Amino acid sequence: MTVTVLLFASYAEKLGKSSIPLELAHGATVGDVLTSLQRLPGASRLPTEPLVAVNERYARRDHVLASGDEVAIIPPVAGG
């Protein structure tokens, strides 16, 4: 199955892109996405346990993904 990983702000700059399609095994979790991301160039500059949102809601590492999910890696927020 394929999910779309979204990167923002400093994280998008570190990896040089803002969207990455990722092929994962059925039943893969948010944690699996983070593991896959660590193999990408520039990923060593991301925190190992970033905040993650799935389909626009904050999610835990053990959240099981479905095909087509939007997985956003959320840098420390700084609104206001």
Add this chain to the structure above:
Amino acid sequence: MRSAIVERPIDTAALVAEVASVTNGATLLFLGTVRETNDGRDVSGMDYTAYRGMAERELADIVGEASSRFETSDVVVEHRLGTLGLGEASVAIAVGHPHRGKAYDASRYIIEELKKRVPIWKLEHYVDGTREWVAADGSKRAPHGEAAVVNGATRVEP
């Protein structure tokens, strides 16, 4: 009750008018504005970006929570994106309530939750021509090993 992410200057008078009611004895307007120094560096401006759909939903959730928790539907919040100059308002929170205590409480709740949960980021531009992403609570980065918990998700900065 309304919240919005906007890409234009915030019309603060319109927000105050929107929460005005003869049932309210207190009307409160909070503005977050771009400050000229941060961490001792001279700031020239700020770029705000967001994960737009999620930011809109989180902001709407927060306004709904404040409304039920502090018992008023006269709550309006706008957060601005794009390039802002010194002194410009990035966020405006207008609250109307029969009594001032809960108006202050609602306004405070909204800004504190917004700063914790709403996926918005700011790129600070300095007078010396450099720029830097601002981390949560205005510091350049979280202290080493600090963990933050948002809605049960944990983040640890490297």
